[in-house]
Structures are given as structure tokens and as C-alpha cells.
Amino acid sequence: MSLAPGSLLAQIRPANTTAAAGFTAIIQTEILRVVIANTTGSAATFRLFHDVGGSTYDESNALAWDVSIAAGAINDALQAYGSGSGFTLLPGDTIGVRSSVNSALTFNLYGVVASSR
Numbered sequence: 001m002s003l004a005p006g007s008l009l010a011q012i013r014p015a016n017t018t019a020a021a022g023f024t025a026i027i028q029t030e031i032l033r034v035v036i037a038n039t040t041g042s043a044a045t046f047r048l049f050h051d052v053g054g055s056t057y058d059e060s061n062a063l064a065w066d067v068s069i070a071a072g073a074i075n076d077a078l079q080a081y082g083s084g085s086g087f088t089l090l091p092g093d094t095i096g097v098r099s100s101v102n103s104a105l106t107f108n109l110y111g112v113v114a115s116s117r
Contacts, residue, residue: 006032006110012097013039013106019047019057019098022107025089028114032086034077034095035108038069044104045069048077049096050087057096069105086111 010023048064049057069075080086099105
């Protein structure tokens with residue numbers, strides 16, 4: 001099955017401040033866009049990770065580290081302009097997310113999965 005370019009792959013709103021898997025690829029997937037929304041009345045920071053074949057989220061696989069988002073604002077953490085300009089996850093690769101404030105940030109991951117023809 002192939003999703004349309006830019007289809008929503010995952011949404012996660014961490015309930016705590018521990019890094020967690022936001023998306024795990026089961027087939028080859030291209031991540032095109034990550035939009036993070038701060039749904040609270042206070043600023044919060046986020047971390048974003050890409051771990052190859054696992055779920056260890058630390059400095060060694062960080063895509064973004066302690067980036068601040070103002071109250072009620074969004075951050076377009078990744079903006080690829082069409083298929084082929086994002087980054088590829090192979091089966092087992094994960095995108096990890098972390099929020100500095102419980103239930104403050106909603107992470108939205110958009111992309112394309114490989115066709116299963």
C-alpha cells in the first residue's frame with residue numbers, strides 16, 4: 001500500500017518528559033515533515049531523534065535538541081519539499097520524541113511509505 005505524499009503517519013502527545021518512540025517503520029518510509037504544536041499556555045522544549053534499528057534516544061541520534069516553542073505556537077521541525085527530499089527509515093528504524101512538559105506538545109509526522117506492489 002502506498003500513501004499519498006505527505007500523509008499523516010503518526011501523532012503523539014507525550015504524557016511525560018521521557019523520550020519515547022513516535023513512529024516505527026515496518027516498511028521503508030520517507031519522512032517529509034514534522035510539525036510540533038504547543039497546546040499549552042507556557043513555552044516548552046522538544047527533542048527529536050532518528051534511531052537506526054532501535055529505540056535509544058540520546059545525543060548520538062538527535063535531530064533537534066531542546067528547541068523552544070512558545071505557548072500556543074508551532075514548530076515546523078522538518079520541511080522536505082516533495083518525495084525524495086526527506087529522509088528514509090528502514091524497517092525497525094524509529095523517530096523518537098521528547099517534550100519538556102507533560103502533555104504540552106503534539107508531534108505530527110508526515111511522509112510516504114514504500115509501495116507494496
